[in-house]
Amino acid sequence: MAERVFMKGTEAIAEAAVRAGCRFFAGYPITPQNEIPEYMARRLPEVGGTFVQGESEVASVNMLYGAASTGIRAMSSSSSCGISLYSEGVSYCASARIPMVYVNVQRGGPGIGAIQPAQQDYLQATKASGNGGFRMIVLAPDSVQECVDMVYEAYDLAERDQNPVLVLTDGVMGTMMEPVELPPMKTDEELAACRAKFADRAIVGHPLGHQAACRPGSVGDGQEQENIKAAAMYKTWDKDIRVEEFMMDDAEIVFAAYGISARISRAVVRELRAQGIKAGMIRPITISPFPYDTFKNLDFDRIKGIIDVEMSIPAQMRWDLDYAIQGKCPIHEVLRSGGQLLTNDQVMKGAMEFIKEVL
Amino acid sequence: MERNLMIAGFGGQGVMTMGKLLAEATSQATDLNVTFFPSYGAAMRGGTANCYVVISDDPIGAPVSYSLEDLVVMNGPSLHKFLPNLKPGGTLFVNSTIVTDPIDRDDIKVIKAPVTQMAIDIKNERALNVIMLGVYVGATDAVPEEVIVKGIEHKFAHKPKLIEPNVEAFKMGLEIGRQQK
Structure with missing residues (x-):
């Protein structure tokens, strides 16, 4: 090794x-x-x-x-x-x-x-x-x-x-x-x-x-x-499309994030699971080419919504998500920008606002 | 389990070195996940310097947290700026030579060590950060003490005569940390 x-x-x-x-x-x-x-x-x-x-x-x-x-x-x-x-x-x-x-x-x-x-x-x-x-x-x-x-x-x-x-x-x-x-x-x-x-x-x-x-x-x-x-x-x-699907088997709440936002979302998914909330994450590893099909093929009878986590205001990956999802489920955004950093707690707080609404 | 620590002080107090020594030693001697994140900002001379260290069994999310388990403050401005970020039940480590202001929270544990004075007393003024690292490890058992000793040996491998005084400084801190545990 x-x-x-x-x-x-x-x-x-x-x-x-x-x-x-x-x-x-x-x-x-x-x-x-x-x-x-x-x-x-x-x-x-x-x-x-x-x-x-x-x-x-x-x-x-x-x-x-x-x-x-x-x-x-x-x-x-x-x-x-x-x-x-x-x-x-x-x-x-x-x-x-x-x-x-x-x-x-x-x-x-x-x-x-x-x-x-x-x-x-x-x-x-x-x-x-x-x-x-x-x-x-x-x-x-x-x-x-x-x-x-x-x-x-x-x-x-x-x-x-x-x-x-x-x-x-x-x-x-x-x-x-x-x-x-x-x-x-x-x-x-x-x-x-x-x-x-x-x-x-x-x-x-x-x-x-x-x-x-x-x-x-x-x-x-x-x-x-x-x-x-x-x-x-x-x-x-x-x-060449690469995508990570984390705890997605039975997920009802799906985080969508890449890079730094993805590693934070992964920690939040684990915390939510510990609370009994069926959360998962889709992480585009190649953001071009984008894994549209992974999002298109989601089970929208099960999925209650997607949480787009980005360190950008306005959200930018949202364009690709909208293109893939076509309005089949709500998309919530948890964002920081301009050099302000996301933390596990902030993503958790932003996600919970949405989860309370849809679950 | 995830444990996150912020170390804050004046530039020149060895704040970054303390965080890096803890993080690197942990990386070298254990299988734990560990991140070190420095925050310089648009710092001025004499302004605050700070860094974050996260140690965890699980993959680490953000390397930065505003909800800290542990906070080390080496100077007064850091106390006032970052104390609100310490979780209830968290532990505050204070350089009591310099930080003399009252600590207006009763939902946290406070561990005081006059590390600046101790470093002067042992004629190793720059070792205040290593003493404080000892205090931290002694009070928290965040990592076994051998991990840091090995880290000091590695860090000063090119200046071997500095190994012994720094290990001694670390162990002095360790004692204080254990007494106040």
């Missing part, structure tokens, strides 16, 4: 990326994710990698675009208002089908918002991380361990699809420390094999004019053809 170490979320994310083979990081400082670049600045030179503190977010994301287009594993991270500045670069990578991996450690918004944690970038992350209607797999960890596992895996998904992958976490998980087991360091041979798969697309070594897909923009119907290819690829993602 791997060694259990006690790590801060941000540092664990950085170490997981290095172990997955990340050898280039560019980023620009912003709270609450500064320990990712700080860790990378020290760690990457130890493994022959390169760390660059960009002069801005725009520069950093374009460096990531450049690095990832050569077939090496690269990463960047930022937080909320910084991630907004990534939009152009992410969209270009989606257009050029670059397997970029990046992390958003969410804080309060909109605008400069608050430096404290929030979950206010859900719609941006899942629906439009840039112009042009591209889609991405977005992974939403609910523990430091999942932050590690998802960053480690994100490269495989990005390279398989030749598409950006986002790990959407938040300032609670970024700043808290928890025990984690770290995955093994990928060997040089394994990384060479990853690069080899990318060889016919990577920009390195190709003469000018080569039709590698690693460039955006097309003439004639070229762009439409690229859109059609990308859309076909997005349709293969049903197999």
Whole structure:
């Protein structure tokens, strides 16, 4: 078994990326994710990698675009208002089908918002991380361990699809420390094999004019053809949908939550069960693609209602819930926002108001 | 069972280190779930610094709580700011060298230890947090004392001459905690 170490979320994310083979990081400082670049600045030179503190977010994301287009594993991270500045670069990578991996450690918004944690970038992350209607797999960890596992895996998904992958976490998980087991360091041979798969697309070594897909923009119907290819690829993602159903077998009250809100809801579900209330939780682990069918296929004769728990006002995942539920049961919201943290007690209190009404 | 603790004081009193030492030592020496969550806020020099430690058999929900089982206050402002967050029946740990204001609640247990003065007396002024950690562990048995001793040995592995004085400071606190249990 791997060694259990006690790590801060941000540092664990950085170490997981290095172990997955990340050898280039560019980023620009912003709270609450500064320990990712700080860790990378020290760690990457130890493994022959390169760390660059960009002069801005725009520069950093374009460096990531450049690095990832050569077939090496690269990463960047930022937080909320910084991630907004990534939009152009992410969209270009989606257009050029670059397997970029990046992390958003969410804080309060909109605008400069608050430096404290929030979950206010859900719609941006899942629906439009840039112009042009591209889609991405977005992974939403609910523990430091999942932050590690998802960053480690994100490269495989990005390279398989030749598409950006986002790990959407938040300032609670970024700043808290928890025990984690770290995955093994990928060997040089394994990384060479990853690069080899990318060889016919990577920009390195190709003469000018080569039709590698690693460039955006097309003439004639070229762009439409690229859109059609990308859309076909997005349709293969049903197999990638991941969802946790917690104590759902006989549940009458269903919590719907992702990330930090999900781990809090899970604790509240256990407390409610101890009181004899049949509660359960559905946690989207991939928030894009979203597990619509898990919600659509609920037994609405049994379910009395859904409690949407988010650190965002107004609620954002609510859009996906409404789309899946189609009004078949009431949805109640328990929300905080702008850097104010949810606690077990607050979720319990908000949930009880609803439970008293419907049970 | 879940036990949540908040430690609060001035920046520089070793509040974060105390929380981290407890949490990391617990993580290393037990199979328990444990979280450490620092709260700096938009802190100023001399302002309050605080952190939360949750230790539990079950997976931990929020790493932050405003309904605390245990609260450690190292300075006066922390007492006034965070005492309302202590549950009825909870335990308040007071650095009685510095916190001299009356404690206007009778539904909690209060454990006092003059840790700042004790640290000065043993000529190890920075060890007030380790003494307080001893008081906390002695009074609560939140983790076995060996867990913290091992944690101190690990933390100071690169400065071995600091291990003994810190273990001694911890044990001094442990005695006080046990006496007031």
